Amino acid sequence: MREQFQRIVDVVTSKPFVTVQVLPYGRGAHCALEGSFTLLGMAPSEYLVYSEGAGRGTLYTEPDLVAANTLRFGALRSLALTPAESVQMIQSLAERGAA
Structure with a gap:
């Protein structure tokens, strides 16, 4: 490697x-343990979330889910x-x- x-x-x-x-393993449990996700910036004010888990992926456009995952990403960055x-x-x- x-x-x-x-x-x-x-x-x-x-x-x-x-x-x-x-994000080192030693930082302990965190919200990404629930599964992977990707924030997609489609336009200056349009964001989507693609989430994967247990053999399937889902694209979310709902503002509440996008906002929650944006906060989730911020939390991960603060631990990293x-x-x-x-x-x-x-x-x-x-x-x-x-x-």
Whole structure:
């Protein structure tokens, strides 16, 4: 996985519009344990949520669900390492050749 970790570092450090944040296991339980989701910005004021779990995916457009998942994403970001700390962690894994 060394090459994969290094590729992440290379992309993040060469593309100013790419941000990576690592949420270490040691930070404990968090709202992403319920399943993955993606916030999609379709237009300046239109957002959607795509959520996956147990073999199926669903696209949500309801403003209340989009708002709740936007807050959920903010909560995850607050638990995660900063972008700089995340790159340092990934670089360290690449250098160690961790799997």
